[in-house]
Amino acid sequence: xxxxxxxxxxxxFLTHIAEPVQICDTxxxxxxxxxxxxxxIEALYGRALKSIDWEELRRRSQSKDxxxxxxxxxxxxxxxxxxxxxxxxxxxxxxxxxxxxSYFRSxxxxxxxxxx
Numbered sequence: 001x002x003x004x005x006x007x008x009x010x011x012x013f014l015t016h017i018a019e020p021v022q023i024c025d026t027x028x029x030x031x032x033x034x035x036x037x038x039x040x041i042e043a044l045y046g047r048a049l050k051s052i053d054w055e056e057l058r059r060r061s062q063s064k065d066x067x068x069x070x071x072x073x074x075x076x077x078x079x080x081x082x083x084x085x086x087x088x089x090x091x092x093x094x095x096x097x098x099x100x101x102s103y104f105r106s107x108x109x110x111x112x113x114x115x116x
Contacts (some may be wrong), residue, residue, distance in 0.1 A: 018044045068108065076107045 020035040036044075068076075080103060087094060096101065 016044070072111065076104060076111065080104050081106055 014036075017034060017036050018041050020033055022033055023031045023106060025031055033100060080100060084095060084100070086092075
């Protein structure tokens with residue numbers, strides 16, 4: 001088997017692939033397939049499983065709180081994205097992770113208060 005060394009661009013997405021994928025050129029022509037090493041797949045799934053808060057999932061599944069419809073969530077994420085871009089363009093410092101979460105929650109509260 002021929003071995004190619006990928007530059008940074010393919011590595012940015014191939015390292016996160018956990019199942020076989022077809023690789024196509026910009027015209028949609030199949031160049032080949034990429035099948036991750038089984039040990040890599042196991043490691044990726046293992047990390048994902050460790051990051052799941054099972055107790056939080058149980059709590060949410062038993063909660064009577066109303067969830068957020070997907071379209072609303074996507075709209076709020078778009079607003080967050082716009083605020084991040086605005087801050088970047090104006091030279092303001094970027095959100096910390098906690099600030100981004102807090103901003104998203106405030107958008108949600110505004111949305112609920114407005115009856116949307």
